[in-house]
Amino acid sequence: MYRSLPFIFALFTLPAWADDITKLQEESRAVALPFMKQLMGENQKAVSEGGPASAVGVCKTIAPKAAADISRKQGWKLTRVSLKVRNPLLGTADAWEQKVLQGFEARLAKGEKADAMEFAEIVKEPAGNSFRYMKAIALQPGCVSCHGNAEQIPADVKARLAEEYPHDQATGYAPGQIRGGLSIKRAL
Numbered sequence: 001m002y003r004s005l006p007f008i009f010a011l012f013t014l015p016a017w018a019d020d021i022t023k024l025q026e027e028s029r030a031v032a033l034p035f036m037k038q039l040m041g042e043n044q045k046a047v048s049e050g051g052p053a054s055a056v057g058v059c060k061t062i063a064p065k066a067a068a069d070i071s072r073k074q075g076w077k078l079t080r081v082s083l084k085v086r087n088p089l090l091g092t093a094d095a096w097e098q099k100v101l102q103g104f105e106a107r108l109a110k111g112e113k114a115d116a117m118e119f120a121e122i123v124k125e126p127a128g129n130s131f132r133y134m135k136a137i138a139l140q141p142g143c144v145s146c147h148g149n150a151e152q153i154p155a156d157v158k159a160r161l162a163e164e165y166p167h168d169q170a171t172g173y174a175p176g177q178i179r180g181g182l183s184i185k186r187a188l
């Protein structure tokens, strides 16, 4: 009798848990989508106005600053992470993020489009539970001048990348591939 109590408890709490995830996920999307839109827009604008080399600032300055502003404002941690990073300090994925990004790669291999991919979960950690959300960042045609293959990256951009990021791993991507993920972590 007592042994079955935890099960009964689990059954009753499950739907509420699921509701929580849906609500948390919607709140994350409401923050993630404008952030992604802003970056894609700024990137396009910079490339068309000043050429690829001038767009370096979008990924280097605007994106980390916008992520930091949102993190402070929301009280969440919002970052861009990848399995192949250019900036290891900001971009390295933790264990959960690596697992999710690998899951995205598997979904891509099965034919799912990267643009719409997302994953959400409540994660238990020593310091407490947190809600974690990740949205795939798909490579757009405008990104290849800095994240594409050697022939697609103009010489001036290549020189700047070689100087500033001598350990760069973030090249060789084609449009539609997964450059990384937008990751949100929120303490519950």
Ligand code: HEC
Pocket (backbone or CB within 6 Å): 039, 040, 043, 052, 053, 054, 055, 056, 057, 059, 060, 061, 064, 080, 081, 082, 084, 085, 086, 087, 088, 090, 091, 137, 138, 139, 140, 142, 143, 144, 145, 146, 147, 157, 170, 179, 180, 181
């Ligand atoms: C003009 C060059 C340039 C273009 C164009 C560009 N990026 Fe980047 N990208 C960079 C640089 C430089 C960094 C490293 C930023 C830093 O120091 O944190 C970076 C970092 C990133 C990161 C963070 C993970 C990492 O590797 O450090 C993601 C995600 C990313 N870029 C996605 C994109 C996407 C998606 C596009 C197209 C919409 C794009 N980038 C276009 C130069 C560029």
